[in-house]
Amino acid sequence: MEDGMERKYPKGMKWTKQRKLVYEILLQSVEPMSAAQIFRRAMELYPEENFAVSTVYRILSAFEENGLVDRDLWPEDGTVFYGLNRGGHTHYAVCLECHKRIPLSVCPLGHMRAMADPGDFIVTGHKIELYGYCKDCRKGSFSSGSDKE
Numbered sequence: 001m002e003d004g005m006e007r008k009y010p011k012g013m014k015w016t017k018q019r020k021l022v023y024e025i026l027l028q029s030v031e032p033m034s035a036a037q038i039f040r041r042a043m044e045l046y047p048e049e050n051f052a053v054s055t056v057y058r059i060l061s062a063f064e065e066n067g068l069v070d071r072d073l074w075p076e077d078g079t080v081f082y083g084l085n086r087g088g089h090t091h092y093a094v095c096l097e098c099h100k101r102i103p104l105s106v107c108p109l110g111h112m113r114a115m116a117d118p119g120d121f122i123v124t125g126h127k128i129e130l131y132g133y134c135k136d137c138r139k140g141s142f143s144s145g146s147d148k149e
Contacts, residue, residue: 013066021046022059023068023084031092031101032072032083035060072127074099091128097137104130 009015009023025041026033033041039056042049060082063069069082074094081101083090091108092101109126 010066010068013062018049018051018055019059019062021049021051022056022063026063026069026082026084029083031103032070032081034079034081038082072129089125089127091130093130093132093134095134095137096131097133100134100136102134104128 009020013019015023021042022038025038025045035053035056038060039051039053042051042056060069063082064071068085070085070089072081072083073079074081076096089107091104093104094101108128
């Protein structure tokens, strides 16, 4: 966690040691993670802790109920990914080969807020994912003769 300083965790729930560890993993992650990825990371970082995958799922469910995480589905196989709700929103470019999620630096729909007609429909949010192949997967596919560009 932090070097000698106690982190202030969001209010509204009991902060057990395991919840704090899962929160720290999500806080350090630059992209959403599946429960299995979070579990593996917890085992790498905190091997002395007694974690079970079911514990990670229960923690993520509690986080979701309290608005601490956003939940997304991978369309190919239905895998659920969790990302820490950092107060804004992020869109991703998602690699179809390795499933890496690359955050986009700007919201592609940011300019459309002024174009909305509040009389017919009120927009409360949106989500955009772009699908394709990351640099590493494109590089590997070109060396094997595949054409992904």
